[in-house]
Every structure is written in C-alpha cells, then in structure tokens.
Amino acid sequence: MSEYDPLDAQADCFKPPAIPTEVCCLHCGLEYESYLIEWRIETEPDGSKHGFWCCPTPDCDGKGFGFDILPTDPEYICEDGSMMWCDDDDSDADADEWDDDPDPAAELTEDDFLPETPPTNRLRDEILGDDDIPW
Secondary structure, three states: OOOOOOOOOOOOOOOOOOOOOEEEEOOOOOEEEHHHOEEEEEEOOOOOEEEEEEOOOOOOOOEOEOOOEEEOOOOOEOOOOOEOOOOHHHHHHHHHHHOOOOOHHHHOOHHHHOOOOOOOOHHHHHHHOOOOOOO
16 A cells, blocks of 8 residues: 555545536535636745645635545536445435434423522612513
C-alpha cells in the first residue's frame, strides 16, 4: 500500500467523478457540472501543504465531492456501483425492526417539564404587591 500524499489530487477520496455529473454545493447552493470542481493547495498553520477538491465559487468553502458537493440526481450511482443516496423509507423500517423498547419520551406530557412550584420574583412582588404585572 502506498503512503498517503496530501498533494495527490487523484488519490484524494473526495475527487470528482470521472464522468461529469450535475452537482450542488451545500455551502453556496450553486449547481454546476462536477468537472468544474477545483483542486486547491492550501498552507496549514504549521507550514505544511494540503490539497482539497473545492467548489469553484469564489469565497465558498465547500470541499469534497460526496461531502459538501453532492450530485443533484437522487438516483446517482457511484463509480464503484453503489448508490450515493439511501431511501429513508427503507431505513426507517429497518430501524423499527430492531427497536424492542418503546420510546420513553413518547409517554411524557407537558406537565413533566413544568416545575412543581412556579418561579417567584421577590423584587417584583415587593414593588407590585400581590397585583399582576400591569402590562
């Protein structure tokens, strides 16, 4: 196995796909073709250099295909043949299958969150007496 090189654009796991696809940046919201994603090299505080695949929009800090920059097609298939998106309906069904314990929060009511005695404001009571606040 080769050693990790922070300046190798082709070895970066967030590189854009080989076949261009329409993407959207989560940071700026711009939609564009993935071939426009840029490789930039930045200097870290310790002086070392590190490369990133970045959104081409000026001053946008969206980085990485599949991280901040995502395909707009919900049916997008990755180069390895897997789907990038998952169907929420299927995942909820699987989660319910494993949940043997009922949700304890489902049994709580609003009264469970109220204090037993209402808070008091001694200074307000001294000024206004037992009367309610005038406004």
